[in-house]
Amino acid sequence: MNDKTWTELGITESLSQALKERGIVTPTDVQAEAIPALLAGHDVTARSQTGSGKTLAFLLPILQRINAASGAIQGVVISPTQELAMQIVRVAEQYSEPLGIRIQQLIGGAAMKRQVEKLKLRPHLIIGTPGRIHELVKLRKLKLGEVRFVVIDEADQTFQLGSTKDLETVLYSMNPKRQTAFFSATYPEIMTRYEGRWMKEPVRVQLKPLQRVAETVSNYYILSDKRDKTDTVRRLVRLLNPASALLFLNDTGEIANWEAKLKYEGFAVETLYGDSDKLRRAATLARFRDGTCQLLLATDVAARGLDIEGLPLVMQLDPAIDADHYVHRAGRTGRMGRSGTVITIVTPQELFIMEKFRKQLGIDLQERAMFRGRFLSMEELAAATSPHRGIKSGQPRENGTGLGGGRAKTARETKAVLENKAVKDTKADGAASRNGSIQPSRSTGENAGALHGRSNKTVAANRRDSGVKAKGGRPGAPDGGRANVSGGSVKSASSTGGKAKQTKKSEGKNKGAPKWLKEKRQQSSQADK
Known part of the structure; x- marks a missing residue:
């Protein structure tokens, strides 16, 4: 002025x-x-x-x-x-x-x-x-x-x-x-x-100002894959919730597709392009100006020079074809000293266009991202997703590595580690038992007891009760080859197994014999004993 x-x-x-x-x-x-x-x-x-x-x-x-x-x-x-x-x-x-x-x-x-x-x-x-x-x-x-x-x-x-x-x-x-x-x-x-x-x-x-885009306009861009652009626009509009927004496309043939997708998401959308008739275009602009329509899809030709009073947001679904077109698109907002925002959605392959506009127009064109309901710069996003956030300098990391590169273990992860250790120790005890050792693993009892809130004695008792009945042995013995202790006398498992084989052999001989012969053989067997 x-x-x-x-x-x-x-x-x-x-x-x-x-x-x-x-x-x-x-x-x-x-x-x-x-x-x-x-x-x-x-x-x-x-x-x-x-x-x-x-x-x-x-x-x-x-x-x-x-x-x-x-x-x-x-x-x-x-x-x-x-x-x-x-x-x-x-x-x-x-x-x-x-x-x-x-x-x-x-x-x-x-x-x-x-x-x-x-x-x-x-x-x-x-x-x-x-x-x-x-x-x-x-x-x-x-x-x-x-x-x-x-x-x-x-x-x-x-x-x-x-x-x-x-x-x-x-x-x-x-x-x-x-x-x-x-x-x-x-x-x-x-x-x-x-x-x-x-x-x-x-x-x-x-008149050549320091920058051809008004200083009251904030310029941002968001990276998105082409297939995800619809979802990106949906999330962006929900997040910013502008009273009205002008959305630019390069290809007129895509307008109907975008209109259908945005209407499906529940937005009030209208279109403005060169092929529509005069009455429809005039009615569309009237609805957009009075707030009946929130989003207006348009091409560069149709929206050239439009003055929408108080328009807060311009979104470029496709980047402008050159710096001059960017100037005209950005000029729909931030008019006559008012503030405004321009957001361009680009694919990774189109990222170089943003750098070109930054140099040609002399504007501060920043990358932004959406994260947990906020529209963040890259610095703010890095701080929000940092593994060190919420931990003061010098404070130990609970259940962490202490090296600064890891993250603290959750309660579920800690429990899984203890369970795995208990299983390994139990397998080690079984291997030791088969080699003749009957000493339980101390670490197994300690970890299992600590994990389930039970004493070591209870763990040891449960381990004894979980034994399998062996052939010729008593219930509770881990296997048939392990020593059995009863009443102070020790009998080898091999002798017990031999008697069982003899009894089975005699039963095989008497099978099918007459009654008098069975009695005679039985008496003879008792006399031998």
Whole structure:
């Protein structure tokens, strides 16, 4: 902003009062530079960042210099898109009515017959798109011979879109002594050629701020695989919960797909692209402005120059194709000194684009990530996920390695370690028993007892009770080859096993023998004993 007033720039008292009633007290830098030159009758080329007040910079001089008593068309404003043209019409109507100036919009998508009928009302100022104006000129329904002022807004885009030949035909049909002005946020080299062809010694208003994106705009990017972009957008919108957000796509063919996915997630979504008709696009913008629609999917062409008051968030589902397109996308938020946020979702393969924009635009383009309901920078994410968080310097790590590289074991992990050790010690005891040792493993009893809250005696008793009944042995003995202790006398397992074999052999002989023979053999056997 500067310290000049509207009257000091040459604006009439009636227009100055109308500006003050709408809260516009001080002119912006581009207005302070361009308005005096336009009022003086010079051709002007103005380049200034988005949201800097370029629309009023060319509208106020035109409205002030139009002769309301004349019935001829005296001024023409050409914009690249229908939405931008309608936006300019709304602004112009706010200040033209007290002056008695009639305005007519001529945009594609509307009924041409109705537009021709309205031209009979003899408007003073025409605002429209190049295609429809050229069509009416070609049909001789629109006469521009008395035009004194012509402004091409977003000039670089207007010449690139559609046919340059159509636009030049319109310019040829106008009064050669007209005053011409080009306004844009970006100004490629090719515009110099158009200046030389259509202007006479133009005054250049080249405002080059420290950065072409407004300083009040925060610029971030998030890494996401292409297949996960829908989920990333869903999580991001849920996290930030903006009142409204403008979502940019590079490919018009993907808009319907994205619309279906976001509606499935429960969002209020509308679309804005060049192929839709005028009435639908106007209704969509109206719903987005009044808050009925939270998310608006759009392409660069459709959203060029749009002014959505108080728009807090711009999301780029695809990165801009170049730095100029990034400037125009970012310019939808943070307008006229307000704060705003731009978030670009990129794949790992597109990461180099962010570095390129950072260098070309001189902006602080930071990587961010979503973590546990927070939108964190990389430093904050590293701190939030650090293994040392919550542990003071010099404090021992409970159940940890103590080396600083590990993490503390949980109670479940500690229990699993003790159980594994108990199993190993039990296996070791079994191996020792088979080798003739009957001493239980001390570590087994201790660990098992500590783990289950029981005494070592109880563990030892359980171990004795878990024995298996051996052949020829007594219950509780671990196996048939282990010594059996009973009543102070020790019998070898091998002798017990031999008697069992003899008894079984004798039973085999008596099988099938007569009763008297069985009795005789039994008596004989008892006599031997």
